[in-house]
Amino acid sequence: MQDFTSWRSQFAPEVVGESEPILDALETVRRVAGTDCSILITGETGTGKELFARAVHRASTRRGRKFIPINCAAIPEQLLESELFGHIKGAFTGAVNARPGRFMSAHEGTIFLDEIGDLPLSAQAKLLRVLEERVVSPVGSDSDLPVDVRVIAATHRNLEEMVAQGTFRADLYFRLAVVPVELPALRERPEDIIRIAELCIVRAAEKLGRRITGLDDAARNTLLAYHWPGNVRELAHMIERAVLLTRGDQILDADLQVPGRKTKFARATPALGTPVSELKVVPSPSLTVKEAPAVPLGDTLDLRSALENLERELIDRALRKAGGNRTEAAALLGLNRTTLVEKLRKYAA
Ligand SMILES: Nc1ncnc2c1ncn2[C@@H]1O[C@H](COP(=O)(O)OP(=O)(O)OP(=O)(O)O)[C@@H](O)[C@H]1O
């Protein structure tokens, strides 16, 4: 077998980190990538679950075939089964034509089932059949179709707890978790924080055509002290913003927009009684309420609806900032993606 270092630079060059749990995770991936067994990747948002899943695919013999990522939390429950397993013509209202489904599209490749904990029980049963018998049965069909797909699943949830509560099938859990890969939260591997930050500085500076040499001591300490709820994704964004903002050739503490801390961008809150028509939406570089004074409150004094307006506005900003990516928007808001999706559903209704 290829040695670890050359394997890593060939198949997982973008995974940064020298901490023990990251090296362990990479070693597990190296050992099993070449087999067809299912892998369950767990970790908080932004810890690199998709990055690792792609590395598995790249390091496998399926690399020339498709890698199909599916976010189970983002697809409405009633559409999920047909999306995954396909449907026959006339299977339900609107099923004018037969559709193959993502498993069939991933034939001979890899399917990445993100947020597997959000998979409804009925779809869990069908997924188990794919894993055990290597067949899919499209919605509305009596017959099975053979399919050859490697499954990599991921979740930020505690599936064992879900099994205990009866919301996740135990048999499916054991089947998926043959090879568990646990990605540590960034706060659990402080030695990687500066390493990743420095790499992000080099990348961002290159992109923006700036010359930036690194972080000053205070900035370093701030990065080490923060708890990183959005993990690597949040760190990368914070550094990118800092590279944009900094005036000198070093990132200073003041250039870091740490959520919850007043920054040089904080603006005065408009005086109570300012007519709503005079409030402007000020583009804010961050999302803390302090820095976003001009939320459209409307004329209401009803606290609940004012808070809803505020929530909508912050969600809207986060989504715009994340270019529509719900995972990133949720991280910016400090929410679980599922919570954000629920809120979006509520506001869309
Ligand atoms: N170890 C790492 N080294 C370098 N970049 C990383 C690492 N882990 C994550 N990233 C980067 O952080 C971002 C988030 O990673 P990824 O999308 O894989 O996270 P995730 O665990 O799937 O998050 P979510 O649960 O929110 O979907 C990506 O831009 C990815 O490239």
Ligand SMILES: [Mg+2]
């Ligand atoms: Mg992901």
